[in-house]
Amino acid sequence: MRKIAVTGIGIVAPSGIGKRQFWANIKAGRSFVKKITRFDAQDYPSHIAGQIDDLDAYTHVSERLLKKMDAFSHMALIASEMALQDAGLEIQKEDPNLVGIFLGNAIGGWLYAETELRDLYREGREGVSPYMASAWFPAAPQGQVSIYYGIKGFSKTVVSDRASSLMALGYAGKTLGKDKLNLILAGGMEAPVTPYALLCCNTYGCLSKNNDNPQSAYRPFDKKRDGFVIGEGAGIVTLENIERAKARNANIQAVISGYGTTCDGKDRINPETDGRELARAIQMALDDAQVLPEKIDYISLDGLACDDWDLGEVSAIKQVFGDKAKTIPASCPKSMFGNLLGASGAVDMITTVLSMEHNLVPPTINLDEPANNGLNFIKKEAKEHKINKALVISRGRGGINSALVIEKGVR
DSSP states (O other): OOOEEEEEEEEEETTEESHHHHHHHHHHTOOOEEEOOSSOOTTSSOOEEEOOOOGGGGOOSOHHHHTTSOHHHHHHHHHHHHHHHHHTOOGGGSOGGGEEEEEEOSSOOHHHHHHHHHHHHHHOGGGSOTTHHHHSSTTHHHHHHHHHHTOOSOOEEEOBTBTHHHHHHHHHHHHHHTTSOSEEEEEEEEOOOSHHHHHHHHHHTOBOOOTTSGGGTOOTTBTTOOOBOBBOEEEEEEEEEHHHHHHTTOOOOEEEEEEEEEEOOSOSSOOOTTOHHHHHHHHHHHHHHTOOGGGOOEEEOOOOOSHHHHHHHHHHHHHHHGGGGGTSEEEOGGGGTOBOGGGHHHHHHHHHHHHHHHTEEOOBTTOSSBSSOSSEEOBSSOEEOOOSEEEEEEEETTTEEEEEEEEEOOO
16 A cells, blocks of 8 residues: 555544643543433433533534534534644645545434434424435535535545444545545544434443443453443544655654455354454555564554454454564553544544554553453553554444554654
8 A cells, every 4th residue: 555644633532622632631541431411311221421512612613504514514524624734734725626535434413313303293394404414414524524625526435333434544545545636634423422323322232331430331351341332523634645745844643554444244233253354354454554463563452342342353463463462552542432433443543643653552441350361451551652553443333344554654
């Protein structure tokens, strides 16, 4: 794969909005999981989440425009603006036909949809907003970002459950490598802290029910795990070919160098516990990057905190890395703020880029006693460690596997 430069970062998460605030909380190992307060969720089996309460304080979007969109589009716009500013890019000076948008999410905009469907039931069709049709569907954020900035280049929305945004990043890198575009805004966004979305996630049956202790509920790879915790947010980066980034003297924060994806093909929901296809995706990413397994310095884990998923992930890593798996630092930082579903891979990638910059491995909090041995889990507290090359893993229902290799940026 042709090397692709990450030149700007935009992050909207329960643990912080903007990369400085986000990283300060991540390196401190703070939990931002709490009981849901946006609506009465007490009757749900799981009623805890990583919730964002102060989004409006960071917005640059007009009140008029906000009435036309769901929260996940709002998050995408905030993260996109942050990424462009961080990259030092003036989008108006770019050829709009050579700028693209590659975003991923899993469920679409249900806060808007639920509100309008409720109005439809109560008031009839006259009570439904004319923007309903364009606000909820998964490609809405791509459309809103495109309209806001006047972007007209080849773009894509990926819907592959929790693997969506990492796949979007992989596809974006491949597209840039073919010189189809000059610049891509890539990543993902998700806003599942709504009554109906929470109901769907509860029906899935893999959410933690540790409602009395929300900050210690999300326990990837721990013997006392009982499922994951949902979260909301967005992670978007600016991607450019490395030659262009160097020519404009950009701050190259990281380099995407390899990508791989496979599917277990076993079940429409559950993964294969032997991890064989995930191992193949990881090996594909390493081969694409022309990086040997022993050169990886850190592994960002998917860490769903459900037995079969954790078991398969550990098995896959052992298959690829052998004895080296016992020494490579590995962690699941999303244990601090929740699983952002379709946005999780992009946020994990951004967390890894910041880890590289600071040579610090963020911890998996709440991991007291690993249920799956054989990995070098970084637990509870961050650990200093030089990271030049890292692997990011993201997976989705139906056995979707995605892996991305990133390398330290050059200045």
